[in-house]
Amino acid sequence: MLTSFSSSDIAALIAKSPTVDQIGILERVARIQTRSIKGASKIQGLKIALSMIDLTTLEGKDTPSKVRQLCYKAQHLHDQAPGLPMVAAVCVYPTMVKEAKKALGNSGIKVASVSTAFPSGQAPFEVKKIDTLYALENGADEIDMVISRGRFLAGDYQFIYDEIAAIKELCTSARLKVIFETGELDSLDQVRKISDLAIVAGADFIKTSTGKIQPAATFPVVLTMLGSIKDHFDRTGQMIGMKPAGGISSSKLALQHLLLVKEVLGEAWLTNEWYRFGASSLANDLLMQYQKQLTGKYQSAAYFSIG
Amino acid sequence: MSQKNWNLEPSLESAALLKLQDQYELFIDGKWQAPLSKKYFDSINPSDESKLAKIAWANEADTDVAVKAARAAYENVWSKMSGAQRGKYLFRIARLMQEQAKELAILETLDGGKPIRESRDVDIPLACNHFFYYAGWADKLQEAFAGQQISSLGVAAQITPWNFPLLMLAWKVAPALACGNTVVLKPAETTSLTALKFAEICQQAGLPAGVVNIVTGYGDTGAALVAHTDIDKIAFTGSTAVGKQIQKACLGTSKKLTLELGGKSANIILEDAPIDQAVEGVINAIFFNQGHVCCAGSRLYVQESIAAQVLDKLKFRLQSIYVGNPLDKNTDIGAINSKKQLETIERYIKLGIAEGGQIYQPTCELPTKGYYFKPTLFTDVAQSATIAQEEIFGPVLTIQTFRTMEEVIQKANNSPYGLAAGIWTDKGSRIFGLSQQLRAGVVWANTYNKFDPASPFGGYKESGFGREGGRHGLSAYLKFSN
Numbered sequence: 026m027l028t029s030f031s032s033s034d035i036a037a038l039i040a041k042s043p044t045v046d047q048i049g050i051l052e053r054v055a056r057i058q059t060r061s062i063k064g065a066s067k068i069q070g071l072k073i074a075l076s077m078i079d080l081t082t083l084e085g086k087d088t089p090s091k092v093r094q095l096c097y098k099a100q101h102l103h104d105q106a107p108g109l110p111m112v113a114a115v116c117v118y119p120t121m122v123k124e125a126k127k128a129l130g131n132s133g134i135k136v137a138s139v140s141t142a143f144p145s146g147q148a149p150f151e152v153k154k155i156d157t158l159y160a161l162e163n164g165a166d167e168i169d170m171v172i173s174r175g176r177f178l179a180g181d182y183q184f185i186y187d188e189i190a191a192i193k194e195l196c197t198s199a200r201l202k203v204i205f206e207t208g209e210l211d212s213l214d215q216v217r218k219i220s221d222l223a224i225v226a227g228a229d230f231i232k233t234s235t236g237k238i239q240p241a242a243t244f245p246v247v248l249t250m251l252g253s254i255k256d257h258f259d260r261t262g263q264m265i266g267m268k269p270a271g272g273i274s275s276s277k278l279a280l281q282h283l284l285l286v287k288e289v290l291g292e293a294w295l296t297n298e299w300y301r302f303g304a305s306s307l308a309n310d311l312l313m314q315y316q317k318q319l320t321g322k323y324q325s326a327a328y329f330s331i332g
Numbered sequence: 333m334s335q336k337n338w339n340l341e342p343s344l345e346s347a348a349l350l351k352l353q354d355q356y357e358l359f360i361d362g363k364w365q366a367p368l369s370k371k372y373f374d375s376i377n378p379s380d381e382s383k384l385a386k387i388a389w390a391n392e393a394d395t396d397v398a399v400k401a402a403r404a405a406y407e408n409v410w411s412k413m414s415g416a417q418r419g420k421y422l423f424r425i426a427r428l429m430q431e432q433a434k435e436l437a438i439l440e441t442l443d444g445g446k447p448i449r450e451s452r453d454v455d456i457p458l459a460c461n462h463f464f465y466y467a468g469w470a471d472k473l474q475e476a477f478a479g480q481q482i483s484s485l486g487v488a489a490q491i492t493p494w495n496f497p498l499l500m501l502a503w504k505v506a507p508a509l510a511c512g513n514t515v516v517l518k519p520a521e522t523t524s525l526t527a528l529k530f531a532e533i534c535q536q537a538g539l540p541a542g543v544v545n546i547v548t549g550y551g552d553t554g555a556a557l558v559a560h561t562d563i564d565k566i567a568f569t570g571s572t573a574v575g576k577q578i579q580k581a582c583l584g585t586s587k588k589l590t591l592e593l594g595g596k597s598a599n600i601i602l603e604d605a606p607i608d609q610a611v612e613g614v615i616n617a618i619f620f621n622q623g624h625v626c627c628a629g630s631r632l633y634v635q636e637s638i639a640a641q642v643l644d645k646l647k648f649r650l651q652s653i654y655v656g657n658p659l660d661k662n663t664d665i666g667a668i669n670s671k672k673q674l675e676t677i678e679r680y681i682k683l684g685i686a687e688g689g690q691i692y693q694p695t696c697e698l699p700t701k702g703y704y705f706k707p708t709l710f711t712d713v714a715q716s717a718t719i720a721q722e723e724i725f726g727p728v729l730t731i732q733t734f735r736t737m738e739e740v741i742q743k744a745n746n747s748p749y750g751l752a753a754g755i756w757t758d759k760g761s762r763i764f765g766l767s768q769q770l771r772a773g774v775v776w777a778n779t780y781n782k783f784d785p786a787s788p789f790g791g792y793k794e795s796g797f798g799r800e801g802g803r804h805g806l807s808a809y810l811k812f813s814n
Contacts, residue, residue: 044758046778049609052616059449061343061661069338252608259644287338288652295338 029190030225035182042221043256045213045249054244057288062280071315074279074307075102076110077297079137079268080332081305082117083144083236089124092117096128098332103312106319112308113297114167118143119160126164137167137202141192144206144235146171150188157195168192169202169232169268169303174209177219185219186226193227202230202268202301207246208238216246220253230266236303241271247282251289264293270303276314279307305332340654343661345448347438355386356524358394358548359531361401362541368393373550375524378445379658379667379702387524390547392556395516398545399560402487402514405542410514411484415471422467422509424537429460432533436526440498441658443525445667445703446621448659458783459502462801465785466506469806473511476803481813484512485588486564488809489557491578492527493570494520494669495624495725501527503789503800504567505544511809513565516545518557520570522670524548555581563587565809569626572723572749572794590798590808592626592790594723595751597772598744599629599780600734603637605756609778611645614729617754617780619653619707622665623727624673626795627752629780631720632731633740639733643711646731650694650707657699665727668703677705677726684710684719689730715743723749737766745771750792754780773799 030038062070080099082091092115099112114135115125125136138160142148148156157168170192176184193201203223207216223231231250234241247269254265267286273279279302286294294300309329317323355372357364369391375384390398410418429436433456440451473482488508492500497519508515519527527546534544547553551574558566558581568578569592582589599617601610617629634642658666668674685691689710698704705727713720713730720730734740744753753772755763767775773791776782783789788804790796798808 043608044604044606046606046609046758048779049606049612052779053609053612059453059661060340062340063343064341066339066341073338259641283338284340292338 030186032183035186035222038221038225039182039218042218045217045252047213047245050213050245050248054248054285057244057281057285060281060284062284067280068315068318070280070283071276071311071318072110073283073295074276074302075311076113077300077302078112078308079114079116079270079301079303080112080308081115081236081270081303082332083139087118087121089121092121092124093128095332096125096134098330099129099134100132102308103329106312106316109315113301116169116303119156119163119165122160122163122165135166136164137169138165139169139171141170141188143169143171143204144237146173150191153188154191154195157192161195161199165199167200167202168196169204171204171206171235172219172223174206178210178215182222185222189223189226189228200229201227202232202266203228204232204235204270206235206238207233208240213245213249216249217253220250221257224253224257224265228265230268230301232268232270232303234271234303236271239272242269242273242303244281244285248285248289251286255290258290264299266299266301267294268301268303273302273304274306274310276310279311308332340662342657344657345438345441345659345661347442347659349435350438350442352385352525356388356528356548358388358390358398359528359544359546360398361405361545362535362539365397367391368397373521375443375522376670377442378522378669379442379699381701381703384443384525387528387548390549390553390556395547395553395556395560398516398547399487399557399562401542402516402545403562405540406486406514409540410509410543411512413512415473415512418509418512419467419470421537421539422463422470422506425533425539426460426463426467428533428536429456429463429530433457433460436498436529438659439529440526441666444494444497444523445658445669447663447666448661449663450621455496455499458785459499462499462502462506462785466510470510473806473810476806477810477812482810483813485809485811486513487562488513488515488565488567489560489563490515490517491554491557491566491568491570492517492519494523495621495626497523498526498530500569501530503569503805507800507805508567508809509543511806513809514543516547516557518547518549518554521548521550558582565589567808568592575796588808590800591796592798592800593794593796594725594749595626595628595791595795596631596721596723596747596749597627597629597752597754598631598633598747598770599754600633600740600744600756600766601635601638601642602755602757602762603635604758606758606778607638607642607645610756611642611649613754613756613778613780614646615649615653618729619665619727620781622668622705624669624725625781627774627781629752629754630724630729631744632729633734633743634731636733636735643731646709647692650692650709653694653696653707655696655698655704655706665707668705668726671703673725674703674705677724677728680719680722680724680726680728681708684713684717684728687714687717687719689713689717689719715746721747737762741766741769748794751795752776
């Protein structure tokens with residue numbers, strides 16, 4: 026059960042949010058990026074990354090047929106290569122949840138639904154609740170909500186806290202991911218503040234972006250968010266998940282994410298229970314690299330089915 | 333899916349590229365000359381204790397030959413050459429170093445034990461940059477000191493340390509040559525190989541014979557060089573004890589002297605600092621190059637209100653530091669430079685514990701062969717404790733707390749050294765306030781161990797005198813007359 030924060034608690038929390046030095050963050054990231062991930066560690070890393078994918082389709086033109094195809098892909102990433110894991114979840118709009126649920130059956134793959142007037146979040150609060158309830162009633166296992174960025178930038182932290190807490194209350198058994206859309210938040214200090222706030226408001230996961238705005242899941246942003254998760258864990262012992270989304274399309278980036286998580290949070294986070302990639306094209310690059318590791322040869326993209 | 337123990341497998345840089353000779357002679361007057369001493373010593377790879385090569389051990393007679401060659405080259409060629417022409421040679425050397433950067437990096441790592449990541453990304457690129465930078469000054473010296481009468485000095489004796497062998501060579505040789513001097517360089521006995529490789533580069537560059545001479549050997553070689561009567565300038569980087577001997581040896585002579593000696597630099601975290609980045613900065617400040625850094629941030633001062641949190645974070649971070657084979661691209665801390673230095677570190681550790689310090693080391697495993705030491709933290713350290721006063725020159729950090737600014741300024745300055753300091757705070761005004769009151773040659777704010785050829789470097793008090801780098805670095809190699 027969540028403890029409720031008063032407005033003075035929230036003001037204190039925001040005031041205590043540590044500052045973030047951008048140059049220092051960039052140096053730490055550069056350090057991770059010079060690590061060399063080869064051989065067996067690479068194969069293992071590629072498999073871990075595959076298992077962390079939220080295979081995503083979030084387009085105005087999505088149809089039940091498109092969603093069914095994506096769900097099949099989620100369960101059969103590359104049948105030619107046995108022993109591969111399945112992805113963690115399929116991520117869709119609320120109207121597609123029912124179809125995805127049906128297509129995934131008892132595969133164990135979760136259905137995540139975006140909500141709260143994704144991607145802009147510009148809808149009345151009541152509408153956001155209805156949006157979320159609709160997804161939940163259709164069977165969504167996870168809710169990916171967006172915050173009201175305008176309110177946050179205007180300094181209305183209470184509103185953001187209440188909004189997240191209210192959606193969390195609706196998610197009785199579903200896990201809640203809170204999307205910040207960091208590309209609209211201006212600075213790493215702001216990213217740190219919203220991370221601290223969302224975590225106490227009830228986020229199970231914090232998520233960088235909708236994928237509709239650039240820049241999306243940059244390493245400095247991810248590292249800043251991981252810092253918030255680490256401090257929360259050190260204070261309370263409670264683990265919070267992390268989901269970078271948008272722009273992670275290569276295996277190299279995905280493996281560097283894993284290394285960052287391992288060094289900043291620890292190996293306990295190296296599972297899809299605590300780390301996810303919001304991505305649509307990453308899966309095939311991971312598969313291509315995996316095949317390369319096994320056979321020593323790169324295969325053409327034509328040999329990997331699109332979602 | 334639960335996934336535990338994802339570890340990076342070794343990713344070794346191949347040393348096959350290197351063409352090492354079994355034996356190296358002295359590099360005098362543009363040629364390889366067998367030592368008159370007829371003596372040689374072994375250069376050891378500290379990462380596995382294997383022998384890398386046999387190296388000539390120069391005696392007094394050898395240094396005399398080298399100084400004479402340098403004098404002749406100075407009188408006949410180098411001092412008469414135009415600045416633009418000298419610059420061309422320096423640019424050529426810089427480019428050749430850059431072309432052979434990978435080879436130099438591997439060699440530096442094999443010979444000295446530092447991680448390949450550092451020799452590849454820091455040592456060698458910076459060394460090249462120093463040559464490029466001073467090449468640019470060679471024909472602009474008069475502009476650098478407008479209105480002053482300047483001339484070159486003559487022959488410079490240069491003695492370099494084992495912690496940044498090629499980089500310290502570059503700091504010394506590049507400005508000396510740019511200003512029109514010739515040099516006799518003695519590298520540290522444990523790390524001569526990149527200097528000898530540099531001699532090959534001088535040959536490839538067609539540098540006139542005798543402009544750069546390299547005499548290898550132990551302290552006696554250095555002492556003979558320092559005592560030589562036909563030397564105009566001595567530049568030394570190394571321990572304070574040897575620095576004092578050199579200064580004594582120069583008494584009553586006209587030899588110009590610069591000393592870059594030890595340090596026990598304070599790294600200060602204020603309560604408003606960006607904590608995660610400060611912790612990372614502390615790690616880089618002390619564990620860079622196994623702590624074999626004269627300006628290493630070896631004394632950490634943390635404001636009491638955040639001390640517990642900072643300590644927890646440091647301990648956690650130590651756990652993800654890779655200690656091991658320096659040729660592994662993922663290694664953060666490589667081998668301790670020599671057996672002797674390892675013993676020095678171990679002696680200080682015993683002393684630190686005996687004096688009541690609380691020791692913390694991560695649970696990493698060290699290779700069985702070679703000289704290695706775990707990154708180490710000491711808490712409950714008194715200002716008067718030996719490990720907080722003396723330079724350890726290893727991966728050992730002492731941690732103390734403070735309450736007020738006045739207190740931390742006093743503690744930070746309470747040291748015979750004054751080389752560098754670090755400040756971590758979000759407030760610009762505090763950076764300016766503190767940096768004016770800290771008695772240190774370099775003060776870094778929200779970063780540490782940043783070097784650039786354009787920026788002068790040097791210390792106060794027992795950390796030495798004179799500045800290397802930048803325009804300031806030129807004046808150490810010039811004579812000023814009215």
